[in-house]
Amino acid sequence: MKSISLFLFFCFITSPVFAAMNHGGMIMDEKGMIMNHNPDKLPKDCKEISEDVNITIRGGHKFAKDSPGKMFTYDKRDWQVSPCARVNVTFINEDDIRHQFMIHGLPGYMYPKGMFTIELYGKGQKTGSFIVPSRDYTYYIHCEVSQHTEKGMKGQLKVGKGSGDLDSILGLSAPLTPDLYPINNTHYTWLALIFSIIIGAFLIRLLPGLFTSKHSEP
Structure with a gap:
């Protein structure tokens, strides 16, 4: 009996344990976290939930491949x-x-810092909920990991009619600060270009003659 007890105790302390936290709208485990999850608390200006909207969003590098300068x-x-x-x-x-x-x-009285967040530490997925207020407004969506917003992870959620489009959203609105790569050609640049064209033309005329003379030698 003592041997069995020791065996069970050994199995218990050596078995893998995956801790998860779920309280106060925070859900966290080894794969990621959801912050300010709210499936049922209504904003002050809402008497009831008007509709359930299910949104599936994929994030990653492959979705930016057709957008130069974005990652x-x-x-x-x-x-x-x-x-x-x-x-x-x-x-x-x-x-x-x-x-x-x-x-x-x-609303800050429901969502601390006014935010709802789903974060994943790598490949995987999580589902969380939030309830929007009644006003027409355009909410800002992004990835806060350093440089991910600047490199393309940005979107918007319009409630009702919204309050206009946000800037710098791929395929939707113009960038606030566009990427510009001006070329400052000086007179030296043009001289170098003209010189290269002359040398190229000279070589084109010269090389066929050299090959012809070599083949014509006895």
């Missing part, structure tokens, strides 16, 4: 929901690095 983005970057809607977000990270779905501007 990461979401597969979709623009959404529209009704006022007082419950938005159920499934965020799928398709890269082996951290990515986030973070939305700003939500």
